[in-house]
Amino acid sequence: MSMFRAGLAAAAVFIGAISALLGVVMLVSALGSGSIAMSYGAGASAVAETVSRDGDPARFWWLVAALGIGPFVLGTAAAIWGNRQLRR
Numbered sequence: 001m002s003m004f005r006a007g008l009a010a011a012a013v014f015i016g017a018i019s020a021l022l023g024v025v026m027l028v029s030a031l032g033s034g035s036i037a038m039s040y041g042a043g044a045s046a047v048a049e050t051v052s053r054d055g056d057p058a059r060f061w062w063l064v065a066a067l068g069i070g071p072f073v074l075g076t077a078a079a080i081w082g083n084r085q086l087r088r
Helices: 003-033 057-087
Strands: 035-040 047-052
Touching: 003 035, 003 057, 035 057, 047 057
Parallel strands: none
Antiparallel strands: 035 047
């Protein structure tokens, strides 16, 4: 295994595990509280937004899927792929 490939596999394991953990934390937090608070932008154009399950259910579930389930699934897949590459 070349050094680049080994480094890529190790990075996939590390970053994938972090992504999966953050996805789980986001899921637990959002489903437990029923709201998602986020902010984006910089300086004077910064926007702070809170989306609740009761107020806007379609956007809430879209954000749960995009910010919770997506990182969990993709991070787990990256970590498993990297682990298999390292064990080869």
